[in-house]
Every structure is written in structure tokens, then in C-alpha cells.
Amino acid sequence: MKRYLTFIVFILIFLQPLVYASFAVYYGDVSPSNIGELSKFNLLILSPLVGENYIKELKAKNVTVVGYLSLATIGGWEPWAEDVPDSIIIGHWETWNEKEVDFSSPQWMDIVLNEAVPYILSKGFDGVFLDNLDYVDKYPEKREAMVKLIKAIREKYPDIVIVANRGFSITKEIAPYVDYVLFEDFITYYDFNDNKYKIYQDGDLQWVLAQAEMLKKLKVKVLALSYVDLDNEKEVEEFSKIVCKYADEYGFEVYMADITLQRIGFNPCENFTKSQVASSEAKIGEENKNICGSGSILLVIFLPRSLRELILR
Numbered sequence: 001m002k003r004y005l006t007f008i009v010f011i012l013i014f015l016q017p018l019v020y021a022s023f024a025v026y027y028g029d030v031s032p033s034n035i036g037e038l039s040k041f042n043l044l045i046l047s048p049l050v051g052e053n054y055i056k057e058l059k060a061k062n063v064t065v066v067g068y069l070s071l072a073t074i075g076g077w078e079p080w081a082e083d084v085p086d087s088i089i090i091g092h093w094e095t096w097n098e099k100e101v102d103f104s105s106p107q108w109m110d111i112v113l114n115e116a117v118p119y120i121l122s123k124g125f126d127g128v129f130l131d132n133l134d135y136v137d138k139y140p141e142k143r144e145a146m147v148k149l150i151k152a153i154r155e156k157y158p159d160i161v162i163v164a165n166r167g168f169s170i171t172k173e174i175a176p177y178v179d180y181v182l183f184e185d186f187i188t189y190y191d192f193n194d195n196k197y198k199i200y201q202d203g204d205l206q207w208v209l210a211q212a213e214m215l216k217k218l219k220v221k222v223l224a225l226s227y228v229d230l231d232n233e234k235e236v237e238e239f240s241k242i243v244c245k246y247a248d249e250y251g252f253e254v255y256m257a258d259i260t261l262q263r264i265g266f267n268p269c270e271n272f273t274k275s276q277v278a279s280s281e282a283k284i285g286e287e288n289k290n291i292c293g294s295g296s297i298l299l300v301i302f303l304p305r306s307l308r309e310l311i312l313r
């Protein structure tokens with residue numbers, strides 16, 4: 001009997017479809033080869049350059065689709081970039097080779113409200129993803145201007161979906177105007193100096209957790225984005241353990257991907273219950289059956305609980 005059950009479990013491991021996260025951040029090309037995979041998410045954050053036909057197809061499958069819009073930088077690839085005058089360029093972001101925009105400028109507000117957002121919505125997107133809100137920390141004198149800009153977007157487009165990326169120092173002020181806050185670099189991040197994916201430690205980790213606690217108290221809907229080398233199974237397993245622990249503690253939905261966001265990632269905690277997630281730092285390093293990971297490990301996790309317990313005994 002036991003051999004028979006083991007055989008059934010073996011077959012199910014390779015037939016069980018993967019379960020996808022409720023959201024994804026993906027800036028790669030959308031094509032017939034991957035649209036089926038993308039359609040299994042509930043909410044997608046995509047490049048505004050995605051073809052209208054793909055947006056329409058995703059929406060037909062009940063996927064909420066929002067388009068990328070930086071509120072503090074311009075990369076030159078955006079359809080509205082040519083209308084940004086040099087007079088409102090105030091710096092350069094070397095990491096991504098983008099120009100920093102004076103987001104307190106009336107000219108920039110006009111471009112955002114009357115060119116950028118309309119362009120995104122005209123392609124069929126359900127809303128916008130507002131990136132680089134953390135620039136208010138670099139230019140604190142423009143803090144109120146950023147809040148005003150986000151408020152203006154909501155007032156002019158009251159029915160769209162708005163996802164704000166970070167901007168923790170102004171989250172309390174912008175919370176009434178956004179539907180979600182994306183917590184990029186949740187627990188893990190990519191260190192551009194060392195060119196390595198890392199887990200926050202010590203004081204940096206405490207700062208991240210303080211922001212998570214703040215968001216929890218504000219009762220905003222949080223989407224947590226964690227970074228990992230998708231090709232490193234050991235790292236995926238290690239990072240997933242600790243990310244799942246904190247995601248469960250704060251009630252955040254998680255999406256894990258690499259720093260390029262050109263590949264479709266996954267939610268390592270999709271089928272986890274509170275009892276399955278490690279409840280203390282000590283448990284994170286233990287070898288136990290309730291782990292996150294990729295490949296065959298993920299396939300086991302996605303089995304019904306009774307079968308998982310059987311195969312992992």
C-alpha cells in the first residue's frame with residue numbers, strides 16, 4: 001500500500017501545476033510564449049510599452065494590469081520623454097543611467113497628468129505603478145510636491161488602480177490616494193557594489209522591519225518584492241525561508257525575482273500556512289520540511305497538504 005501511495009505522489013509531483021503569486025513585477029517582453037504564464041497572476045506591473053493586444057488578452061482573463069511610471073526620473077525610452085525639457089533635469093542616476101527630474105515642477109506635473117498617465121491608460125492598462133518615490137529623501141524640500149502630485153493623479157483619475165513603490169517617509173500622506181504599496185527590497189536586496197544578492201542584517205534589517213510595522217499599522221495593502229538569483233537553488237531556498245517568515249508575520253503577499261525583472265518570478269510562500277512558516281530566527285536555519293524553494297522543492301510544496309506530509313515523512 002505504501003509503495004502504491006508513493007507512486008501516486010511521484011506522479012503528482014510532476015503533474016501538479018505551479019501555483020503563482022497574486023502579483024508580479026515584470027518588465028520583459030510579453031509574447032504568445034509567456035502570456036499564459038503571466039495570466040495566472042491576479043495583478044501585473046508591466047512596462048507601458050507592452051502591446052495593447054496583450055493587455056487586452058490579460059484583462060480578458062481577469063488580470064489587473066498596471067503600467068510603469070517613474071515620478072522622479074526619465075530614462076529616455078518613455079513615449080513622453082521627448083517632452084521633458086532640460087530645464088527640469090536636476091541630476092543623474094548612474095545605477096540605471098536615468099535623468100533625475102524636478103518633480104516639484106509644474107511642467108513635470110503637466111507631463112505626468114496630461115501625457116504619461118493618459119498614454120498608459122489609452123493602451124488599456126487598469127492603472128499606474130508609481131516608481132522612485134524614495135527621491136523625496138534625497139530632495140526633502142520637494143517632499144510636499146510629491147504628495148501633491150500623487151494626490152493630483154488620484155483626483156484626475158479617481159477610478160484607476162494606483163500602486164506606489166516604497167516612499168515610506170510619505171506613506172502616511174499618500175495612503176488615501178493609492179490602492180497598494182509595493183515594498184521593494186523586502187528582507188532581501190541586490191548589492192550593486194558587490195554585485196551580490198543579500199539578506200538585510202542588523203541595523204538595516206531593523207529599519208526594514210520598522211517600515212513593515214508602520215505599513216501594517218496604516219492597514220495599507222502591501223505587495224512585497226524580494227530579490228534573489230533565480231538560478232541559484234540554494235540561495236532561493238535560503239532567502240525564501242526568511243522572507244516567508246516575515247511575510248507571514250506582517251501579512252504581506254510576496255513576489256520573488258531577480259534584479260533585472262526581465263524573467264517571471266514566483267511567490268515562495270504561496271501555499272504556506274502560519275503553522276508551516278518558521279516562527280523564530282532559530283528555526284530559519286534548521287533543516288525542516290516546511291521550506292520554500294525552486295524546482296522539485298516547490299513542486300512538493302504545491303501538493304495538497306496530506307500528500308506533502310506523506311512524501312516528506
